[in-house]
Amino acid sequence: MPGGRLTNEDRERIATGLAEGAGYAEIARQLGRPTSTISREVTRNGGPRGYRADHAHQATEWRARRRKPAPAPESPAGTDAGDYGRDPAAVRGFVEQFAMLMVRTGLPRMAARVLASLVTTDSGSLTAAELVGLLRVSPASISKAIGYLEGLELVQRERDPRQRHERYFIDDDVWLQTWLTSARTNAMLADTSKQGADIFDAATPAGARLDQMSRFFAQLSEDMSGGPDVGDALTVLAALVHAVTPRTAEQLAVALDWPFERVTNALLDVEKHPDFADPIALAFTDSGAYTVTAKPDRLTAAQREAVRGVV
Template sequence: MPGGRLTEQDRRLIATRLTEGHGYAEIARELDRPTSTISREVTRNGGRTRYRADHAHLATGSRARRRKPPTPEADAPTTDAYGRDRAAVHDYAELFAESMVETGLPRMASRVLARLYTADTPSLTAADLVRELKVSPASISKAINYLEGLELVRREPDPGKRHEHYLIAEDIWIQAWRTSARANANWASTARKGAELFNPATPAGVRLERMSQFFQQLSDDMSGLGPDPDAAEDTATILAALIHAAGPLTTTQLATALGWPTDRVTTALTTAETYDTDPLLLKTVAPSTYTVGVTRLTTAQRQALTNASS
């Protein structure tokens, strides 16, 4: 039953799918459960490599017997100021975080970023995050430092107070894109040094040289590098401008707003159309008129996000 307790049969399926290498999101879809439910189930019962269905089922029953019945708060609201179900909002934030974890982002950093992204306020303090995530201030500080290093979050002091406010960077998708491109370039550089050290004629040297070429090409594709070395920077600026405008703009409008010659804008737009800028997608909505969309999201996820922000 969706939303009910996991059965022994559910746990056996989880164990089988983990052995087959499936991710939490895939398993959750098959069981019609939130990804956070699968993540918690596996984490509290040994993790991906040590999860056993029979042990997990027995341990869950034991925990349920020891658990004291909760004392309900009669006056606790079940909806927020916008009339949204608080439990559903919480589950979505955990699902959002789990999606980022599966791309390689550390779990706590993912949970912090998800809370910042789904907050109705422009920023959150460390105390806000500690209260919402029920973790220590040290965990929040470590996660914020990590996200700052990726240029996904920035700090702003609260004038006259000791508190700092954490905000999502306005061009977060552009920054994530640039960070990925830089990471691939670093992989390419490291592999190239290894190829030179081991000698390109040796088996190890050949493997490292191929690795270097692969990641260099990947970095170039993500950066939009071509004959013009400034193409990547101009493309990023064009995409950021369209995100900020939150609506279609013509080539002429972009040139006027940015103070660029029209041919420079045209080159940047052509680069954005030529290269895969996932998760951003340049869209032509009319002749010489452009806007930016976001890839990766399913129709259901788009609708859920629209409902959550309305």
Template structure:
């Protein structure tokens, strides 16, 4: 099932694609999966030269069993007195984490981000995250560093204390879009340069020129969406004053 966990049949298709010399992106398109999913699957199971579907499937089952045994049940999520259904919150937490993983976010980073999202304050310390996720401080530290680099959270000092806490806000996805916009602009500029070097009338040059046109359209759509969202936030803030 596209978007779900890889099946034994998926892994056989991956092995066949590697044998045919296909790249991760092409294999991913055939399976309707992100290229990052294929890359992680192959990398953790011997690499492109030694990947075997049967061994990969068995290894994944073994890791799943080990992970299930090693991970105690997560503690209940505090509902801050809002009378929420704890099971519904827990089910959503797991499904939202899986969704972020399907979008290419590493699982620990996805768990940290989800934990912050479902917290009413949107802010937790490292100790809070360790306690709620039941993972090591090092795991939290690495995940936070990655998310901060991607602009998906920020650090702030706990008032009156030396500790830091990690915070998300209404602009989390805006900052993520800004990072995507910067990458899109860089790719568009590189594609335009390639078209000039290769010649826009040649097949390769025309391909790059077409790519540049699409990327510029995407960049413009990003800019418009971000401006509209800023206006929405400003209007919302003004309404609360």
């Protein structure tokens, strides 16, 4: 239902819409959902070229099972550094650095500080009182920042059953939200997150979260810069291997039941990035059809001749 969780049927309709070239806004109108819901769903589960309904549903169920009840209050980020042998000064410096980088992406300063504190706390959750003590600001400032982050769906709240207060928490995939605006910003976030993972130690919860963020933003930066969809490219190459004889892009689109644009994008990726097709290469016929051939540099001339002569 509109406003509720996406169902299997919703995800099938999203996959169909993407395959037909529909935009997020159009798919959202068809489902009666906010456009942000569709964009977040697709971004979280492979992007417009890699989205699969069944995989998306399985991933969502896995994330739901993975979420655990809020733990007992812990020392806020920057004060429990010694628990893992962290340098408290390095931790506090990184939290502020990370917050300032998010400010550069357009996030208000207090909201950025709150989000950075949540990201770098091992549990991923804090209370208002803990945030007040950590950031040394008024409760009203925390309330305003939390309200802003909730509006962006970056932060959620739940009441702690053991105490009379609410806890604010983030999902481990909070960085998949759409507030990032450019490949350059994503590359900066990847570099900064990697620095944080080194400071916190990737073997700890906060460090592992930052390491995952770094890898995600690095991939996102490449995708936004037009990086290849290796899966689609390899599928097209496999189709040409099975076809034996050359096939046009139109024929491949029909055989694979893909939109024509998806096939041409995959072929273009193979042309631009021939190394990941190794040991085969894309070749063209005079009529404009595509076929595959073995890379000539994989074997010496003598080896090629010897292989041809084997009976």
